[in-house]
Amino acid sequence: MAQPAGPAAACRAQGAGRQPYSNGPVQNQMMHSSDAQGYNPAVPGSYSHQKVPPHQPSGQYNYSGSPNVSQFNSYQGPGQTLNRPPVAPLSGSPVQQTGPVPQVPPPALQNSAAISSAGSFPPGAGPPMLSNWQYSQSALSHPAGTPTSHLAHGMGTGSAQPSPSLSGNTNPPGSYQYAASPGGPSLQNSYMKPGSVPPPVTQPLTPLHPPRPPLGPPPVGGPPLIRPSTLTAGPPNAQPLLNSAANQEGDATSAASDGSAVQNSYDAIEGGGLMATPHPSPAPPNLKMNRNVGYSYPALPPGYQNTSPPGAPGMQASALQYPDGSKHFHQPPLGTNHLTASMGSLSLQQEGLRPVNLLQERNILPTTILQAPVPNLHEDIQKLNCNPELFRCTLTNIPQTQALLNKAKLPLGLLLHPFKDLSQLPVVTSSTIVRCRSCRTYINPFVSFLDQRRWKCNLCYRVNDVPEEFMYNPVTRVYGEPHKRPEVQNATIEFMAPSEYMLRPPQPPVYLFVFDVSHNAIETGYLNTVCKTLLDNLDLLPGNTRTKIGFITFDSTIHFYSLQEGLSQPQMLIVSDIEDVFIPMPENLLVNLNENKELIQDLLRTLPQMFTKSLETQSALGPALQAAFKLMSPTGGRISVFQTQLPSVGMGALKSREEPNQRATAKEIHLTPSTDFYKKLALDCSGQQVAVDLFLLSGQYSDLASLGCISRYSAGSVYYYQSYHHKHNPVQVEKLQKELKRYLTRKIGFEAVMRIRCTKGLSIHTFHGNFFVRSTDLLSLPNVNPDAGYAVQMSVEESLTDMQVVSFQSALLYTSSKGERRIRVHTMCLPVVTTLSDVYAGADVQAITGLLANMAVDRSVSATLSDARDALVNAVIDSLSAYRSSVLSIQQPGLMAPSSLRLFPLYVLALLKQKAFQTGTNARLDERIFTMCQVKNQPLVYLMLMTHPSLYRVDNLTDEGALNINDRTIPQPPILQLSVEKLSRDGAYLMDAGSVMFLWIGKSCGQSFISQVLGVPNYGSIPQNMTHLPELETAESIRTIAFISWLREQRPFFPILYIIKDDSPLKSSFLQNMIEDRTESALSYYEFLLHIQQQVNK
Amino acid sequence: MESVVFIFALIDCCALIFLAVYFIITLSDLECDYINARSCCSKLNKWVIPEVIGHAVVTVLMLISLHWFIFLLNLPIATWNIYRFIMVPSGNMGVFDPTEIHNRGQLKSHMKEAMIKLGFHLLCFFMYLYSMILALIND
DSSP states (O other): OOTTTHHHHHHHHHHHHHHHHTHHHHHHHHHHHTTTSOOOTTSTTTTOTTTOOTTOOGGGOOOOOOOOOOHHHHHHHHHHTTTSOSOTTTSOOOGGGGOSGGGSHHHHHHHHHHHHHHHHSOTTOHHHHGGGOOHHHHHHTSOTTOOEEEEEEESTTGGGOOOGGGGGOOSOGGGGGGGGOTTOTTEEEEEEEESOOOOGGGSOOOOSOTTSOOSSOTTTTHHHHTOTHHHHHHHHHHHHHHHHHHHHHHHSSSSOOTTHHHHHHHHHHHHHHGGGOOOOOSHHHHHHHHHHHHSSSOSSOHHHHHHSOOHHHHHHHHHHHHHHHHHHHHSOOOSSSOOGGGHHHHHHHHHHHOEEETTTOSOOSOSSOOOOOOOSSOHHHHHHSOOTTTEEESBSSEESSHHHHHHHTOOOEEEEOTTOOOSOOOEEEOSSOOBOTTTOOBOOTTOEEEETTEEEOTTTOOEEEOOGGGGEETTTTEESOGGGSHHHHOSEEEEEOOGGGOSSSOOOOEEEEEEEOSHHHHHHTHHHHHHHHHHHHGGGSSOOTTOEEEEEEESSSEEEEEOOTTOSSOEEEEEOOOSSOOOSSSSSSEEETTTTHHHHHHHHHHHHHHTTTOOOOOOOHHHHHHHHHHHHTTTOEEEEEEEOSOOOSSTTOOOOOOOGGGSSSSSSOOOSOSOSHHHHHHHHHHHTTEEEEEEEEESSOOOHHHHHHHHHTTTOOEEEEETOOTTTOHHHHHHHHHHHHHHHHSOOEEEEEEEEEEOTTEEEEEEESSSEEEETTEEEEEEEOTTOOEEEEEEEOSOOTTOSEEEEEEEEEEEETTSOEEEEEEEEEEEEEOSHHHHHHTBOHHHHHHHHHHHHHHHHHHSOHHHHHHHHHHHHHHHHHHHHHHTOSSOOSSOEEEGGGTTHHHHHHHHHHSTTTOOSSSOOHHHHHHHHHHHHHSOHHHHHHHHSOEEEEOTTOOSTTOEEETTEEEOOOOEEOSSGGGOOTTOEEEEEOSSEEEEEEOTTOOHHHIIIIIOOSSGGGSOTTBOOOOOOSSHHHHHHHHHHHHHHHTSSSOOEEEEEOTTOTTHHHHHHTOTTSOOSSSOOHHHHHHHHHHHHTO | OHHHHHHHHHHHHHHHHHHHHHHHHHHHHHHTTSSOHHHHHHHHHHHHHHHHHHHHHHHHHHHHTTOHHHHHHHHHHHHHHHHHHHTOOTTSSSSSOTTTTTSTTHHHHHHHHHHHHHHHHHHHHHHHHHHHHHHHHHO
């Protein structure tokens, strides 16, 4: 009967299954983007069947509580396993193919079984049930020799994230700790899922590289498919499986999910097809779905639920659809311009190539935030691709040869934000982490499976064996589906690393604070703020019971604080020999935070008053850092240094190099460090896994160029508060408070290394960011924090002929603050193209700008600032003239640019006007260098905001087109061009420049706005230094505040809002960001375009 | 007298050849990831000054002993050595800086430079050898 049709039907089934599944990867995307917003635990059931369209913008997701629709339905899933025993690879036949007849009894069976089990395991009763976990049973259900895995899913990583949005999670983390459950004697793998399991079933894995043997060619495993004997083999195994499945259900937040019957059928379709492995159990996806319900993206494509009839009919229906599915499967989609399926993105890319005459198009700036271009890949692959916020390439179409890349005159590089806070991150615990044997690439969604037991690395093309453990999929609890493992379904994944990945046992988190207490420092009053913030956040420091903390203060001598247990108050030890620093006592300088909390709090309370009478003006920063390094070197950790002036004594003393009169001339400014002391010390620190974060709060020149090295090479971060003073500059105080809070509480990874691998033929030649490149591609990061971004430049070493796609993988190995060794892996896949026009079509203008900015910083340090500026301008000229001469067939007058690069001149002009690269007298040297540090260390999103701020008109906000998040209405005003011409006196404008916001109030701004939003009677009474909007009960106020706080929520730091009037001193900073206008030393946008046109047409 | 000059030059040249080979080996170790950038650079930086001095001595010796051709041949490389040494930015840890060596293809250019020097010194070696034998015969 069904036998001859078996394999084919199976693959068709798979194909057919794909359609509805298109939601899966979308969820994947959401997984990343839903960070911090759009969590709505308060609206349970709000994504009932019809509601959520599969493509909602991330912000709108309501992660609702479990809808709990019908438990019994959901149990049909497990029930079906009756028919399909998990002896998958050996035997097994998808029941639905044998005709509808055998299907009838199973549902009944399962239902009854499910009822009983459901009765005993009520939903939500997770923890108590742990003991009921029948791991042995689940082991039974697998053929001997199958490694059993178990699935733990909880807040594994979530708990490490401070993100409050996670609180929406209705499940106490405890309820998921299956990993710790005593039940599983046979456990080898456990799969942990924080929050949710991105449905692995959703993406039928298709062969990535058509030329190579396709991924899971249905015929390969075909024969076993059609063994009728399985039917008889099935039942004995089924009961245990059912049980365990039911158990699992119980553990999930909600015991049931809506429309589960539908899932079953759909699952059956899916399972029957791929890899020609009979899908032994349709239950798992169902389970998984249920699990998702709690707090994750909506697991089910609701549209799908409605379209498919439930239960057995669904199977039949899908069985009917088999025929059209098969083509899909056989014709593995991929690469560029292949299939009709990629037509969508193709046309999108064509749009990127549309020539735009920049001189004629006045309004090229989009009114919404510019999105990253979508690589021209088949949608199934694209759905699996890494989120552009984490991993971005300057050219989404990779040129095949270096010659082509040179012709395009665009930089090729990657921009990474690898440690970004993610609200959904799959975590895998497994005894073996599957990696390529020759290049050590982690298995990822873009590898191809030659057959069941072998996979081909997508970076070096070596064929590897699939380890036995990997054959078992802990998510679906199915054997023989390596391609459905979470590792192969998620481009971003975290592994719990076994002990091979440790050089030494994970060290406790150690935090050392080094405070400048010279007279100058005490004058600024920073110590009060810092100690108070630290006191408030002491319990929030990421760590565990082993967390250690210590303090050092210094002026011309170094003061240590013994926090020995039993002391009534902290004991200060002064070391005045700064030439040869030593540690005065071997222990008790770094003490356990929890055990000595009172003493530490005591110290923090008294510290600000201790030095108020100090007259010492010298600063021995160098020796203090040496002391700190010595103290930290056995364990590694984080040193936070607060410095307020130029270090003047001891090692590392510096001399003032700034000459204010020469600021105007671009040459002879000191961007290079004056000594290698800090660099050497930083490298020593890096070697001992110590990172140094520098907080510079200074009024005068402090030679950040030299001091910054200490953070730059030890992978720390630099904060700069110009002219910090507790009385004279209250705004900076607030900024310090907010940023320090974030700094103290954000996630941290210790002893980290990062490796970026790319497909053979590409090579990375330059790295940008704060780290030390220890060997060719190994970045040493003593600390890694979620606010750091990195960039690399690449070249095409060998021509990428015969390659349809290339892949990039970044792997970050770190010790979490909880003492776990983890590996976070991101993989991105991009198509290779052969023509120049395709290269231009796929250019990502923001990424290019970001990379150019990084390169320009290097250039200004190694050569001169004016060289860097010229290089930036030349980058625009070269690329546009290459486009003009090589791509444009008809020579038109004007300045032509491909649509993908239409913002390129604008962004480069913005870079030229940015503090880091501007000429003119208004940038102080330290400020300029700080901006350069930021360019190097910030993720692209914030770098772009910093470079080209967004301008909104806010006095006439309406609810039209507004976003709705958590019952809040967030107006979405259009982004305006940065030109004074767009400002009008009777309006109020908000400029969002990333780390700072300006609210400019026009002179004749509407009275209603002034009184109802600002809460003052008239324009004249707006206070000079206003930084807060009062929360008023008016619609305008609510809208404005909603909008501003929405903007703020999107970033980890806290942008200060300055409210400025015409006569405010800050007006110049506001106007300076008006990039399209002319300033005393820089061209206007139009003039700049004319200049470029002149050069291009030469 | 002349033979003494060339015997000395020959010995010096041998040392420079060894040094060049050592540079190449160390750099390729770094390339292959056998050592890390820090130790590689501190190893190499130690030998930068001896190299500069060694080469400058031969060059000056040739000038003093009025071997114009050999002097002019050596001059560009000696000048380059000194120039490179002087032009190290104040913040760098020497000619070979561990934080920069992996950036902008510096490793490759250092390698190329070491190769060129090796070739040059080999050429010089045979030239000195020939001149030495000639001088010995003349004596």
